[in-house]
Amino acid sequence: MSAGGSPPPASAVISVDGVSKWFGSIVAVSEVSFDIHPGITGLLGPNGAGKTTLQRMKTGLAKVSQGEIRVFDEDPRDNPDLYARIGIMVEHEASYDFLSGRAFVELAARLRQVDNASKAAQNAIEQVNLLDAADRPVRGYSRGMRQRIRLAATLVHEPELLILDEPLNGADPRQRVEFQELLLRLAEEGRTILISSHILEEVEVLASRVLLVVNGKLAAEGDFHAIRRALDDRPYHVRIACDRPRALAATLIGLDAVDSVQLDGDNDTLIVLSSNVGALQAALPRSAAEISVRLTGVQPLDDSLESVFGYLVER
């Protein structure tokens, strides 16, 4: 199901079939297949998972080592005409710093043979809410402003398909909300949007469908909420440091929120496995106080993105 609410058409906008990419002996992407339909699709994965390599192959910037990619039923490689229908925002933030924001977007419009480049640039800059700074050189922009002007350049020819690689890097919370509203609006107009990110929460607001890439492979694909539910059920490891770990362990093992407790005698710590971290968080200070144990440290061990994605893959 797409964010725009329209049913998927029979023919995919992007079709990725058994695609691999390797650099010498290093396999960056391995045997990946999926289809993209109108609406917003999130491409999720930790850093180094192969998201950018996949995005680069879909845009024709990089050659596939094996398999086939079709965009609007055409090969995107060495096919400049196709870019009239696609807006692509690559990962790195390079732009022509000596140009003003407006000149940069106008250049993008001219390169895409837009009829009235000035008017199109004005509209695109207005969409990303950067009119106030449009006539300043890009070199003076903050990271978030650079991302917005690059997004304006990506939108300037009103493409049917948007491929955005980590577009929210450097954006502040207000800019994130504006950006999300803009993408949702574009999806409602029937466009196809593929957005890659390593931040789950970033994609959660936008995409109902996600593709999860880990270690160059497609680890999961489908409804975001099913993945989110799996995350909510996930047990967490928490390291607790205190002055009497044995006494605290005996108390904690009786709590519903605690699945298991493991003592680490060398460091006066214990490692607790909990399926309900919220309840553990509430009960821990009270339990420690009841037996006069002094807590000196509480550290979650499973908060890294790699850990989160790894958990989803194991399931």
Add this chain to the structure above:
Amino acid sequence: MMAVYFLSLRQLRGRWRIIALIGLLALPMVPAIVAVLASDKPTAEDLDNALLMAALASAILPIVVLTLATPAFGNELEDKTLSNLTLTPQPRWQLMAAKLAAAVTIALPLVAASSFVSVLVAFNGAELDGAAQAALAAALGFSIGVLVYAALFVWLGLVSQRALGIGLFYVFVWEGLFGTFVDGLKYLSIRSYSLSIVDAVDSSRFDDTSQSVIAIEAAVVGAIVVFGVFTFLTIRRLRTMDVP
């Protein structure tokens, strides 16, 4: 195409690059001023050897073009901005043509003016006949050299991150040594093509020099082939490369 052309002109006309080039282009004026001031005037052979063959053909022409043509795509690759151009419906030959035209637009007038003025001043200063003809021949011959070198160095800037170093090595070793002193290799030397065109426009040039020039027919064919091959290779590279 015009959008890329004007963008490239802005990229290439950096203040420090232009200042350095103007300094370089003023160097041929040194033998010219010496010719004006010297009481013992240089001969036509002296000026052919020192000014036309050594200063202009072996150094100024290739280095000026190298400095302007390798960054045409090289800077885009270094700054990772090339995708701004390739992810558009612009045909690849137009991207190549715009970059080549921008490099030539800056290099050609500079090289032509430096050649014309230095040769005119030197031959007049040496009180030799035919100064205007010699100056015109130099400007024309080295302008053709700009076109051919630019095609080569635009390609080099696209295929190597060390284009400037490789280009300097090529200029001094291939063009400066092998292409100058090994007769057979003159047919594979852009410097030789330029000198041959200078000789064709002003037949009194290089009559007494130790180095011979190749026939004009061979020079024209060679220049066209080298220009065609490297523009083709640049377009092919743009179509097949993985753009960073």
